[in-house]
Amino acid sequence: MPTIVVDVMPKAELLDPQGKAVVGALGRLGIEDFSAVRIGKRFELTVDGEVTDEVLAAAKKIADDMLSNSVIEDVVGIEVVE
Amino acid sequence: MPTIVVDVMPKAELLDPQGKAVVGALGRLGIEDFSAVRIGKRFELTVDGEVTDEVLAAAKKIADDMLSNSVIEDVVGIEVVE
Numbered sequence: 001m002p003t004i005v006v007d008v009m010p011k012a013e014l015l016d017p018q019g020k021a022v023v024g025a026l027g028r029l030g031i032e033d034f035s036a037v038r039i040g041k042r043f044e045l046t047v048d049g050e051v052t053d054e055v056l057a058a059a060k061k062i063a064d065d066m067l068s069n070s071v072i073e074d075v076v077g078i079e080v081v082e
Numbered sequence: 083m084p085t086i087v088v089d090v091m092p093k094a095e096l097l098d099p100q101g102k103a104v105v106g107a108l109g110r111l112g113i114e115d116f117s118a119v120r121i122g123k124r125f126e127l128t129v130d131g132e133v134t135d136e137v138l139a140a141a142k143k144i145a146d147d148m149l150s151n152s153v154i155e156d157v158v159g160i161e162v163v164e
Contacts, residue, residue: 001117007124022125022148031144033137035083036128042089043104046118055115062113066104 002047004059007077008068009040040076043067051080084129086141089159090150091122122158125149133162 010016019037026034043063047055056078063075092098101119108116125145129137138160145157 004116009124009126019125025148026144031140033130033140034086034127035130036126038126038128040124040126042091042122042124043101044091044118044120044122045116046120048115048117058113058115062108066107 002051003081004045004047004051004056005077005079005081006043006045006059006063006067006075007040008043008063008073009038009076011072011074014072040073041067056080084133085163086127086129086133086138087159087161087163088125088127088141088145088149088157089122090125090145090155091120091158093154093156096154122155123149138162 010019016038018039022037022039023034026032026037045059045062049055060078063078064070068075092101098120100121104119104121105116108114108119127141127144131137142157142160145160146152150157
């Protein structure tokens, strides 16, 4: 069954304390290859049937209204897989 | 600067209560296009410099050891962007 993947990340101008914690832990472990880590969410929406334009529009609407908080997050990607 | 994106999802055989809650809410709102929702994490690792094979190997190692809990989660993707 087709799946729509929605990626949501914290806005670039906001601190991401989880990501900061990870990058700090990496530093303490001696891994210095990464200068920043940001942590967001990935939603997999399984579509019942075909991915029509309406289904895609519905996915975009719920990505904006329900899956992300537009005050602190951006929807960075919506793509259909398989 | 190049970024390595790591996607982590709950294992398919496990319940995902957050996703179940979203799909239930969609049903109550009258949106019936989606039969399932699963919620995972998306990590953006900013690389200091070039993405060499070693950096990619380091990213894979921390994806398995630190960014995911292999008991309940799978690393479903590691890709370099821009």
